[in-house]
Amino acid sequence: MSSAVDVLTARDVPLGGPRSMTVHRTLPQRARTLIGAWCFIDHYGPDDVSVTGGMDVAPHPHTGLQTVSWLFSGEIEHRDSLGSHAMVRPGELNLMTGGHGISHTEVSTPATTVLHGVQLWVALPDEHRHADRDFQHYVPDPVHVDGAEISVFLGQLAGSVSPVRTFTPLLGAELVLAPRTETTLAVDPAFEHGLLVDQGAVRLSGTLLNRAELGYAAPGSRTLTLANETDAPARAVLLGGPPFGEEIVMWWNFIGRTHQDIAEARQAWEAASDRFGEVEGYPGDRLPAPALPHATLTPRKNPPLSEGPAMTEPAPTPTVRRVDERHRYAIEVDGATAGFTAYRDRDDRRVFFHTEIDDAYAGQGLASILVREALDDVRSSGKRIVPVCPYVAKFLKKHEEYADITDPVTPEVLEWLDGVLKR
Incomplete structure (x- = not known):
């Protein structure tokens, strides 16, 4: 398998109302739908909440996925229809399962001055996509390897193992690289990996990645080499998992397998059915679902690895x-x-x-x-x-x-x- 790294650039997406903060989205996109079961990567900040108003996401639904919240700075209050009420803080994982249906809110706290982090989604495999609601919280202890500080919030890396339950094998870790250092990490050769650079410039297996860029490495390699090319600490998030062989339909906050799955989830949310439950404690209305497109939503999967990015259409x-x-x-x-x-x-x-x-x-x-x-x-x-x-x-x-x-x-x-x- 080739060791070449594909560079996926982010697009800016506004999140929220008129004073919306901007997030940088690298997954999904035309060239790649998933990395392992990771299907959605939003990267935001550092965001001055006095200017943008911060994050204020009203009650909204999810199906067929898990949400992973990871912060670098700031604090977000999470409430969901399972009854969970938790804070998202730097270095602490919050993972919510919305299989058959869940709803939640995310609001940055009044004490937050700078909001900075990532919001990630994991697609559930077909046999588990109607799983019960669940919420898990975990605070990993950082480990140090050759100039890198590594916080493993999902899966295992560098001898650190997360106890958090997932439905497919996954890797999720924050890496802080000391200035001008190179680190080689042993990884599972069955995994494909994505490295999202948050700050600095990092060379992944020879390919330079700048801030908000995502480097994709196909399965087959037993090691990944990361080099910080700057005179200041660099930070990145490493994600991985075995290729997700299923096709998915992803629209708004729902993941299904057919257009009908999405239409039924939307109808249930608009009808305020019990499928998504209710979020208590949010002082406002819930988000309405957007209108479905006139065209039929079609399943998507990654191009075969031998073809590379699907640019021939x-x-x-x-x-x-x-x-x-x-x-x-x-x-x-x-x-x-x-x-x-x-x-x-x-x-x-x-x-x-x-x-x-x-x-x-x-x-x-x-x-x-x-x-x-x-x-x-x-x-x-x-x-x-x-x-x-x-x-x-x-x-x-x-x-x-x-x-x-x-x-x-x-x-x-x-x-x-x-x-x-x-x-």
């Missing part, structure tokens, strides 16, 4: 249209909605507050196409742009041709938008 043919009744521009690929950018109008200003591309269409440059055409439409309509949405703001920094019709985001606009969206 024909390029998509996207079209963008304004949907006035839903206050958004939608981008469609072959008749299916692939994403949208949402707005509200205030006099002659079009306030953009959220942009989202479906995970199935990630890595194709659709967000850039969508936003460019939306902003061109704003210009032709004689309106002005207010970029509350982090992605739109980032796009505008790179495209100065829209500067003449762009207005700043002010506290007054944010207060107005908050009121509009709560109606």
Whole structure:
């Protein structure tokens, strides 16, 4: 098996409301759906909560997966419909099982000034995807190997073994590498691995990874060599597991095997059925489920290892249209909605507050196409742009041709938008 490392770059995704913080998502994407049973990797921070408002995720459901919360700084209050009430703190694992159905909330605490960590999902194998609700908490003791401090929160590495129960073999560990050090770790050759760099620059088996990049190493190697290329400590998260051979359908917060699985879970959540239970103690409404796409959701799996990333498919043919009744521009690929950018109008200003591309269409440059055409439409309509949405703001920094019709985001606009969206 080749020892080559594939580099997967992150895309920015807003999480939350108008003052949403931005997370960097490396899984899933077009080139790779899973690493072992790991199917979702969000990396966020360091985030100044005085600016973004931090994390405030209202009650929402999950099926067919386990959630893994791991922080580098800050504190998050977790509540779920099993009755769990726990704090997520740096160096402490919280693992929640939402097989048949669970709901939960995540809120950064008032004492948090900087929020920084990862949110990870694990797909449950078919025979366990309707498992009962469960919650586990574990605080690993760090071990030291050749200039690396390693905290193993799932599986085993460097002689450290986590007692946390999982439904497939997994590895999850935080690694802090001393400046200019190289560490070689013995790993299971049946595992594929992903290394997410949080800070610094780390060379994985010869391939350089910068911050927020994910390096993928196929099964077959008995060791992984990590080298910190900087004069400061580097930090990374190492994930692994045997290739997950099943196809999955992943949409919103649900994982199933068919479109019907997802549709039934969505219907149960919208009907407030007992399937997901209730979360007590959150001072607000629960999140409504988004509308299902018009197209049938199809199962996805990784490309065969011999093929590498699936880049040989024909390029998509996207079209963008304004949907006035839903206050958004939608981008469609072959008749299916692939994403949208949402707005509200205030006099002659079009306030953009959220942009989202479906995970199935990630890595194709659709967000850039969508936003460019939306902003061109704003210009032709004689309106002005207010970029509350982090992605739109980032796009505008790179495209100065829209500067003449762009207005700043002010506290007054944010207060107005908050009121509009709560109606």
